[in-house]
Amino acid sequence: AQSVTQLDSHVSVSEGTPVLLRCNYSSSYSPSLFWYVQHPNKGLQLLLKYTSAATLVKGINGFEAEFKKSETSFHLTKPSAHMSDAAEYFCVVSDLTSASKIIFGSGTRLSIRP
């Protein structure tokens, strides 16, 4: 069965410093992996998606993620945090038992210090 684990429930960084949000997955096959962002009381917005075309995936708002099969990781990074990046971030894996279903991590809340 597929699963995804977000290693930090809360990450706090200073504005202008790098961001690292960690995600590990479990899957028997190469899954599709996603990062979504959710601002307070809003829906989820797709940041980026990995589908095996390239291990380094660039997303919106300067975010990128690297797929590392040997480490079963898909960490999200950004070189320089902005105040507007403060939000909840979800790592998501496709559910191979159903073409349309996806499985969510528990989320990481990113706080940005001025």
Next chain:
Amino acid sequence: DGGITQSPKYLFRKEGQNVTLSCEQNLNHDAMYWYRQDPGQGLRLIYYSQIVNDFQKGDIAEGYSVSREKKESFPLTVTSAQKNPTAFYLCASSFQGADTQYFGPGTRLTVL
């Protein structure tokens, strides 16, 4: 302007009352989904529908019901049988067989 709309944004109901949450999409997506989000938790799947007039239970379907009479619409009814209905409810849609889902803005339901 294409997208997914959910209404209302905030909803208050008395305990024991059924309530229906609206979800509409004009993206021509075949599949639609309902998720529940509680504080500090990821999203949990309530129901999903891959085509009109067909739907399947997700992981936490008890106390909820849905219908899919039109491709564009997938309303969710929270019944009085749902023991803890206060939560943030998110609707999503996708093309059939595609794993990328697009989300609406959500409805926050509070049962008093």
